[in-house]
Amino acid sequence: MTQGKIGVQMFNLKNKIAEIGIYETFRSLKDLGFSCVEVTQIEMSQDNVAELHRASTAFGITIASVSAPLDTMPGMPGESLAQDFDKIIKDCKQLDCRIVRIGMMPIQLMGDKDKAMAYIQDAEAMAERLAEHGIELYYHNHHIEFEKYDEKFLLDIMRENTAKLGFELDVHWVHRGGANPIEVIERFAGRISLLHLKDYRIGRMETTEADFKDMSKFMYKFTDIIEFAELGQGSLDIKGIMEAGTASGVKYFLIEQDNTYGRDPFDCLQESADYLRQLGYADWF
Numbered sequence: 001m002t003q004g005k006i007g008v009q010m011f012n013l014k015n016k017i018a019e020i021g022i023y024e025t026f027r028s029l030k031d032l033g034f035s036c037v038e039v040t041q042i043e044m045s046q047d048n049v050a051e052l053h054r055a056s057t058a059f060g061i062t063i064a065s066v067s068a069p070l071d072t073m074p075g076m077p078g079e080s081l082a083q084d085f086d087k088i089i090k091d092c093k094q095l096d097c098r099i100v101r102i103g104m105m106p107i108q109l110m111g112d113k114d115k116a117m118a119y120i121q122d123a124e125a126m127a128e129r130l131a132e133h134g135i136e137l138y139y140h141n142h143h144i145e146f147e148k149y150d151e152k153f154l155l156d157i158m159r160e161n162t163a164k165l166g167f168e169l170d171v172h173w174v175h176r177g178g179a180n181p182i183e184v185i186e187r188f189a190g191r192i193s194l195l196h197l198k199d200y201r202i203g204r205m206e207t208t209e210a211d212f213k214d215m216s217k218f219m220y221k222f223t224d225i226i227e228f229a230e231l232g233q234g235s236l237d238i239k240g241i242m243e244a245g246t247a248s249g250v251k252y253f254l255i256e257q258d259n260t261y262g263r264d265p266f267d268c269l270q271e272s273a274d275y276l277r278q279l280g281y282a283d284w285f
Helices: 010-031 046-059 081-094 113-131 154-160 171-176 181-187 209-213 215-223 238-247 265-278
Strands: 005-009 036-039 062-067 099-102 136-140 166-170 194-197 199-202 226-229 252-255
Touching: 005 010, 005 062, 005 265, 010 036, 010 046, 010 265, 036 252, 046 062, 046 081, 062 081, 062 252, 081 099, 081 113, 113 136, 113 154, 136 194, 154 166, 154 181, 166 171, 166 181, 171 181, 171 194, 171 199, 181 238, 194 238, 209 215, 238 265, 252 265
Parallel strands: 005 036, 005 252, 036 062, 062 099, 099 136, 136 166, 166 194, 194 252
Antiparallel strands: 199 226
């Protein structure tokens, strides 16, 4: 069984990059013991790509994957595989990166099976096109892909109707979608080189008198107290997830926390890393 690599999904470091820059952010990650990242929420300008290359080389940090949508979504301008294919290939070569990942399904397709599956067929075609350049394409799930059609999760239908496209499973969102992360990981064996590690926590519910006078306000708070937790601070079986991921072919286990609720994200990463080390994965960093 091949040992995987534990790294960082950089979603929650975008403010750090704005504050201290790419190079110093990578220095801090190295100080925390990390040697692998997934790049997202960074404008892939020529200067930024050059700085990513400089920082990753200086600190010995592998760029496991970069992010790009198939096409831009309404209200979210930026690069896309459809419009900037050659440029994204060039960036990957410069960063010695062999994986591009799609962060989410376009908002306008959610809730419509036919539109979602047409999109996935486009993703499969793009995966085949990227493979000609030695690059793999992965799709990252949220909870929306656990809608059911004919007793099957949409995510499973997506898997069954593709061969080249990989899947980046996010265990928090799998659980939020009502599925068992370990069982889903096992079903996707051989299709998941990337796995997002984040825990699932029920936060504290804070109410005011006004909430009890307006039941809609109360119900919003009542149903919206799920939090993105540091590893070991929630209810997920992280040890079991690591074992299932390893057995299913995951190469990169990427710590992510969409919201740190006012805490410094480096402190949260330290806490999650320490927990994984306690579980016996110190030499995976």
